[in-house]
Each structure stands twice: as C-alpha cells, then as structure tokens.
Amino acid sequence: MARQEDIIVGRRLKSSYISTVVSITLVLFVLGLLGLIVLHAKKISDHLQENIGFSLILADNARQPDIILLQKTLDTKPAVKSTTFISREEAAEELMDELGEDFIEFLGYNPLFPSIDIRLRAGYTHPDSVKVFKNQLKENRIVKEVYYQESLVHLINENIKRIGGVLLLFSILLTIIAFALINNTIRLSVFSKRFLIKSMQLVGATQSFIRKPFVIKGIIQGIIGAVIAIGLLIFTLYTAQQQIPELQAFQDINLLFALFALVIFLGIIISWISTFFAVKKYLKIKTDYLYFY
Secondary structure: OOHHHHHHHHHHHHHHHHHHHHHHHHHHHHHHHHHHHHHHHHHHHHHHHHOEEEEEOOOOOOOHHHHHHHHHHHHHOOOEEEEEEOOOHHHHHHHHHHOOOOOOHHHOOOOOOOOEEEEEOOHOHHHHHHHHHHHHHHHOOOOOEEEEHHHHHHHHHHHHHHHHHHHHHHHHHHHHHHHHHHHHHHHHHHHHHHHHHHHHHHHHOOOHHHHHHHHHHHHHHHHHHHHHHHHHHHHHHHHHHHHHHHHHHHHHHHHHHHHHHHHHHHHHHHHHHHHHHHHHHHHOOOOOHHOOO
16 A cells, blocks of 8 residues: 555656646747847847948049058948949949840940948947948048938838837747746645655754755756757758748857857756745744645
8 A cells, every 4th residue: 555655656656746847848949930030130230230231432533552551441330231343334334234125325324333242240330330330431532422211220120129129028028938837836846745844844954955856856857858949940941941941141159149048047947946045944944834835
C-alpha cells in the first residue's frame, strides 16, 4: 500500500515538473517570438530608411577630378552609407529605358546633368538631419541642386515611430504577463510541497538550506524551458524563411545569438526570483495556516 502511494506521489511530482517546464517553455517562446518580430522590424525599417532616394545634381561644367574628390569626401562621412556616380550618358540611357524612346534624337541634345546618388545610414535619415546635410552639400560649388523626397522621408519616420511605440508597449506588457504566468506556475509547484517545507523547518533546517534545492530546481527548469523555446524559435524562423525567402536578407546571426542568450537569461532569472519568493512565503506562514494557502 505504501509502495503504491509512493508511485502515485512520484507520478504527480513528475507531472508537476513537466507542466512547469512546458509553461515556462511556452511563455519564453512567445517572448522570443516577439523578439524576432522586433529584430526583423528594426532591420526592415533600416532597409527602408537607407533606400530613400537622395540625389546630387552636379553642374554641367563640373570637372571629373572635382567630382571624384566630392564623391570620396562623401564616402568618408559617417552619415553616408554609399554613393554612386551617374554620368550624363548613363542618366540618358536610364531615362530612355523608362520612356521607351530616344528623346535625345528628338531634342537634338542631352538635357540631363551628371549626378551622385547617395544612400544615408538609417540613423541619419531624420528629416532635420537630412535638411542639415542638404544645406551642407549645397555649399559645394559644383553642386547644382540637391533632390530628395521630403514628404516620403517624413512619412517613413513617422510610421516607424508609431510602429516602434506600439511594439515597445506590447513588449513591456507581454514581459509583465510572462513574469506573472511563470511566477504563478512555480508558486503552484511550490504550493504542493508546502508541508515538506514546514516539516524541514520544524526539525531545525535553516531557511537557506530549505530554499537551496528549490531554487536550483527552479533554475534548471528555467534553463530547460529556455533551451526548448530556442529550439522552437529556430524552427519557426526556418519555416518563415522557407515561406518568405526575402527574410534571409534581414537575418543577423549576432543579434539572433543575443536574443537566444536573453531568452536563457529570462528563463533563469524569472524562475529564480519566483522560486525564491514562493519558498520564502511558505517559510513565514504559521503551521495552522498551511491549509488555507
């Protein structure tokens, strides 16, 4: 009879252990999934900002050495990601391809000017920064005009701000919910052992001695849950890239490893804090009140 009871208790403990790990895994998976969305959203927003058209129209009499010097000067600026020189002939060929006819033959001359296409880094595409950069470029004597779509720059920055604010708010809210869910799961696990905790305390065991195995077990559960969650995240990311191959262009291995490290850290720290305070609660409760908690 005693052996049968031991088997039943053992099964319940295993079931409790597994359910705790599964709960931690699912919560960390959702948090990691949000992290993947945030990372890819940041990469996509940077890609959009760095592909805003920004053209320097050069004077018709600009000499080739001056153009080369200007382009090299631009390439050294921290705000500039890349520059591309487009000669009058190349500009004419591009326009003829778009129009589908030879406008030079019709006009009798090439009305286009040489230009330099500039792509700015994402951190320098704020409307105010772009205006300052534009005014600096216009001071150069071989620059005839600086052209960019001001309304598009403003629209992209405003939309990125809104999306970023929503994602930040959602991240904070989900983190709080995740902490609460893992905390409640671990507290229920510790609740089933409240009589064992009190028995150990009554025979003279110190609080740190009682707390230690529970905390270690909680940390192990957090690590296991985090590792399984990372496996699910890798599978989800792989599946998404198979369905949308363009996502591979926005993948950053270093950021992914940082995200996985964060998932493990959250699994450990949340499990440790939750276990610590759950055990502490039952260490302070009087024996008569154990049946009411």
